[in-house]
Amino acid sequence: MIDRTLVIVKPDGVYRSLTGRIVTSLEDAGLKLIATKMVSPSAELAGTHYAADEKWLNDVGNKATASYKEKGVEVKESPREIGMRIRQFLVDYFTSGPVVAMVFEGNEAVFVTRKILGPTEPRKADPSTIRGRYSSDSYDLADKSKRAVKNLVHMSEDREIAEREIALWFKKEEITSYKRSDEDIMYS
Numbered sequence: 001m002i003d004r005t006l007v008i009v010k011p012d013g014v015y016r017s018l019t020g021r022i023v024t025s026l027e028d029a030g031l032k033l034i035a036t037k038m039v040s041p042s043a044e045l046a047g048t049h050y051a052a053d054e055k056w057l058n059d060v061g062n063k064a065t066a067s068y069k070e071k072g073v074e075v076k077e078s079p080r081e082i083g084m085r086i087r088q089f090l091v092d093y094f095t096s097g098p099v100v101a102m103v104f105e106g107n108e109a110v111f112v113t114r115k116i117l118g119p120t121e122p123r124k125a126d127p128s129t130i131r132g133r134y135s136s137d138s139y140d141l142a143d144k145s146k147r148a149v150k151n152l153v154h155m156s157e158d159r160e161i162a163e164r165e166i167a168l169w170f171k172k173e174e175i176t177s178y179k180r181s182d183e184d185i186m187y188s
Ligand code: ADP
Pocket: 059, 060, 063, 064, 086, 089, 090, 119, 120, 139, 142, 143, 147, 148, 149, 150, 151, 153, 154, 155, 157
């Protein structure tokens, strides 16, 4: 099924000049870039993007708790409290410099993009992914510096979230429609 996803090169990805490689890695897999813009996000935009959604706060907090436990670190905060702390780090991270927001379209774009860009913690991400190849950052290093994990890139979690995020970052008229020269070869 053809779907769309939002990809954002975070400030560390921009500063490290990885935007081109990130775009290429997705285009090489057949995904089509249909919108892009460079922005310095306001705290309001960053805060709306990382909305204080209960499921997200708990999911992020649970992932962090599992990683603390794996390392034998005692956890006193609830997953939600950890989620709220990380959300503030993310707003600080997103407002710390320019980002490149993009929409990619293609077969299973949400799924394929997550596969190519890799899981959240670069330390654990496979070296064939963007996060695993270009970063070694970890939860504990981020914790020590009281910041978000610098994992270069954001990508939507699922189709519904993707559509919500795309509408937040792009007006309808900023999203293009065209045919890639290899679409017939890939899709027919
Ligand atoms: P993903 O970006 O892989 O979808 P999440 O949605 O779970 O990951 O988290 C959003 C972002 O929050 C991550 O990309 C990362 O920058 C940051 N983050 C997540 N968990 C932690 C953590 N335990 N410590 C610091 N930053 C975190």
